[in-house]
Amino acid sequence: EIVMTQSPDTLSVSPGDTVTLSCRASQSVRNALAWYQQRPGQAPRLLIFGASTRATGIPARFSGSGSGTEFTLTISSLQSEDFAVYYCQRYNNWPPLTFGGGTKVEI
Amino acid sequence: QVQLVESGGGVVQPGRSLRLSCAASGFTFSNYAVHWVRQAPGKGLEWVAVISYDGSNEFYADSVRGRFTISRDKIKSTVYLQINSLSHEDTAVYYCARNLEEYQLMSSFQHWGQGTLVTVSS
Numbered sequence: 708e709i710v711m712t713q714s715p716d717t718l719s720v721s722p723g724d725t726v727t728l729s730c731r732a733s734q735s736v737r738n739a740l741a742w743y744q745q746r747p748g749q750a751p752r753l754l755i756f757g758a759s760t761r762a763t764g765i766p767a768r769f770s771g772s773g774s775g776t777e778f779t780l781t782i783s784s785l786q787s788e789d790f791a792v793y794y795c796q797r798y799n800n801w802p803p804l805t806f807g808g809g810t811k812v813e814i
Numbered sequence: 815q816v817q818l819v820e821s822g823g824g825v826v827q828p829g830r831s832l833r834l835s836c837a838a839s840g841f842t843f844s845n846y847a848v849h850w851v852r853q854a855p856g857k858g859l860e861w862v863a864v865i866s867y868d869g870s871n872e873f874y875a876d877s878v879r880g881r882f883t884i885s886r887d888k889i890k891s892t893v894y895l896q897i898n899s900l901s902h903e904d905t906a907v908y909y910c911a912r913n914l915e916e917y918q919l920m921s922s923f924q925h926w927g928q929g930t931l932v933t934v935s936s
Contacts, residue, residue: 739920741922741923743859743923745859750909750926750927750928750929751851751859751909751923751926752926753914753922753923753924756914756921756922757922762914762922762924763924794858794859796859796922796923798920798921798922799920801873801919801920802861802864802873802874802875802920803861803873803875803876804849804861804864804920805861806858806859806860806861807858808858809858809859
């Protein structure tokens with residue numbers, strides 16, 4: 708089973724900062740990698756699919772990069788609504804689909 | 815617009831069974847695979863099961879295989895998750911989610927329901 712590892716567990720930042728979140732796969736997932744945002748009490752929201760394609764309605768300050776085993780999600784000019792938990796997910800070599808453990812972006 | 819509405823959660827005793835429902839609307843139901851994903855309190859996301867767009871294929875996480883059964887009703891545009899032999903470890907919010915891509919079994923999840931809470935407690 709492919710294991711997805713996110714780092715760091717928590718990021719303490721300020722509004723306006725730019726942050727980079729990391730996701731590593733234990734073996735290549737090619738570009739079958741998605742990022743989700745989950746605010747407290749809400750369902751996850753798809754941000755990025757195919758490692759770098761923004762989902763419909765996602766602001767341009769969110770960007771994804773990487774392929775194979777190393778991926779990053781960059782959030783530029785953090786807004787107050789961006790403070791949330793972010794998960795990566797791989798969706799190849801199924802089953803199972805697997806999520807990373809999440810990175811909490813906090814003030 | 816696309817909507818997924820889960821129901822059927824509640825407080826249930828260990829060993830009992832429960833059936834969750836995911837009512838879909840706003841898209842061509844028979845064109846998309848649907849997944850169940852759960853989240854234990856304060857924990858991360860765990861993929862549970864998927865059913866293909868036509869119901870011909872089902873896959874499960876190792877942790878639930880043999881106890882959970884996913885099914886779909888194209889007339890009612892609803893996906894179900896039958897959960898048997900519930901244990902405390904099954905306590906979680908259960909989300910249904912629809913694939914981004916039509917006809918694909920595995921894809922990113924473009925749409926999610928609001929979740930339904932299952933609490934296993936005696």
